Each structure stands twice: as C-alpha cells, then as structure tokens.
Amino acid sequence: MARRRQLYEGKAKILFEGPEPGTLVQYFKDDATAFNAQKKGTITGKGVLNNRISEYLMTRLMEIGIPTHFIRRLNMREQLIREVEIIPLEIVVRNVAAGSLSTRLGIAEGTRLPRSIIEYYYKNDTLNDPLVCEEHITAFGWAATQDLDDMVALALRVNDFLTGLLLGVGITLVDFKVEFGRLYENDEMRIVLADEISPDNCRLWDSKTGEKMDKDRFRRDLGKVEEGYQEVARRLGILPEAGVRDLKGPEMMQ
Numbered sequence: 741m742a743r744r745r746q747l748y749e750g751k752a753k754i755l756f757e758g759p760e761p762g763t764l765v766q767y768f769k770d771d772a773t774a775f776n777a778q779k780k781g782t783i784t785g786k787g788v789l790n791n792r793i794s795e796y797l798m799t800r801l802m803e804i805g806i807p808t809h810f811i812r813r814l815n816m817r818e819q820l821i822r823e824v825e826i827i828p829l830e831i832v833v834r835n836v837a838a839g840s841l842s843t844r845l846g847i848a849e850g851t852r853l854p855r856s857i858i859e860y861y862y863k864n865d866t867l868n869d870p871l872v873c874e875e876h877i878t879a880f881g882w883a884a885t886q887d888l889d890d891m892v893a894l895a896l897r898v899n900d901f902l903t904g905l906l907l908g909v910g911i912t913l914v915d916f917k918v919e920f921g922r923l924y925e926n927d928e929m930r931i932v933l934a935d936e937i938s939p940d941n942c943r944l945w946d947s948k949t950g951e952k953m954d955k956d957r958f959r960r961d962l963g964k965v966e967e968g969y970q971e972v973a974r975r976l977g978i979l980p981e982a983g984v985r986d987l988k989g990p991e992m993m994q
C-alpha cells in the first residue's frame with residue numbers, strides 16, 4: 741500500500757491514485773462505523789467480502805446498462821475505478837419500512853411500503869448527513885434538476901434489478917443507499933453510480949425468516965456480523981475461492 745499516493749481515507753475505504761490518469765484504486769477496510777462514527781469496530785473479512793459483493797453487483801448492473809465507476813477488481817481488497825466528481829448526496833431507496841424511516845414516522849419495521857420511496861441526504865459529517873429535499877439540492881447547487889432526475893431514474897432501475905436478483909437467492913432488499921458521481925469524458929458529463937453496493941449500505945433480510953444479513957447486525961449489536969456478510973456472498977455464489985479462512989486476505993496481491 742505504501743507505493744501509491746493516498747488521496748482520501750473514509751470510514752470504510754481508502755482511495756489511492758490509479759495506474760492511469762482518470763483512474764483510482766478503491767481499497768476496502770475491515771473498519772466499521774455507525775451513527776456517524778460514534779460507534780466504531782472491526783468486522784474481520786468485511787473489506788474482502790464487500791469488495792467482492794460490490795464487484796459482483798456493479799458488474800450485473802453494468803450488464804443491464806447502468807453506468808458505474810467500476811472498472812475491475814484488482815485483488816482481494818482493491819478495485820480499479822474511474823475518477824468521478826462525487827455528488828454530495830446519499831440517495832436512499834426504501835421498499836420496506838426500517839431504520840430512520842420507522843423512527844422518524846413511527847411506521848413499524850417490516851411494513852411493506854405502498855411504493856418504493858426515495859430520500860435524499862446531504863453528505864456532511866458535521867451536520868450528521870441531514871435529510872434534504874429537491875429544493876435544497878437545486879437551490880444550493882449540489883445537483884442540477886437534470887442530474888437529480890438522472891440519479892432518481894438510475895436509483896429506481898438499480899432497485900428493480902437488485903430486488904429481483906436478491907429475491908432469487910432468498911433475500912429481501914429492504915432499503916439501500918447509493919452515491920453518484922459526474923464522469924467527464926470527451927467534453928461530456930455523465931452521471932454514474934459510484935462508491936459501493938454491499939451489506940454496509942443495504943438492508944438485506946432473509947425472505948423467509950426475516951433474519952438480518954447486513955450492517956444492522958453491527959449497529960444493533962446482534963452478533964454474527966461477519967456471518968451475515970458471508971451468507972450474502974455465499975447465496976450470490978461468490979464466497980472467496982479459498983473459503984472463509986481466507987477472509988483476512990493479503991495486503992497486496994496484484
């Protein structure tokens with residue numbers, strides 16, 4: 741890791757300069773945080789699993805025409821991505837009431853929503869990522885109306901596709917968070933899916949038992965956190981080849 745210039749360190753990932761201009765290397769850590777980093781911990785093997793799960797889901801999404809920043813996985817903990825200008829919004833799509841929606845509006849967790857609901861949060865740690873509406877987004881210039889329309893359309897396509905894919909392996913996609921970036925290419929700008937899609941930013945419940953297989957196991961001290969992430973990978977048929985013993989993964993393996 742020492743040989744590349746580090747550009748940014750977040751709570752769960754590190755970004756390094758990529759091998760070619762316009763590329764970055766995204767490194768997945770085992771660190772876990774919740775409630776805006778008030779709760780901190782380590783989930784052994786999380787980085788390896790999220791790298792693999794996010795690669796798998798982004799690849800499937802690209803196959804149906806969703807533009808993403810993903811280029812290819814490099815090794816157990818790293819993937820090559822396109823450099824984008826991150827839009828400072830977290831787009832949350834919800835199918836079933838849970839988490840902050842249940843708390844804020846008093847709707848029991850597990851209630852199926854009458855239709856998928858989209859929410860916007862302003863990415864700002866100091867302010868605790870507040871819920872915002874379209875007026876704030878366009879008035880303060882975080883995204884133009886057209887950008888927002890593109891993000892909503894993409895987020896809903898991601899939701900439709902992932903809901904079906906996950907249901908096929910017995911998982912209910914309760915909700916998830918995605919981030920988008922602006923990709924500049926040949927004097928043109930495109931909105932593309934960025935960041936990651938993994939059990940860190942989705943709620944994934946066993947369709948039959950309702951058992952949680954996502955970061956809520958960590959947030960709510962439910963135990964068996966690694967096992968939840970592993971079970972998602974196992975059902976998707978992508979557990980690392982060497983099995984669960986290999987989840988620490990080598991630091992570098994190019």
Ligand code: C5P
Nearest residue numbers: 838839840841915916917940941942943
């Ligand atoms: O906490 P809340 O119910 O608003 O979370 C909705 C969804 O967004 C959950 O799947 C959660 O994992 C994800 N999320 C996230 N990063 C945040 C906040 C929420 O990935 N900062």
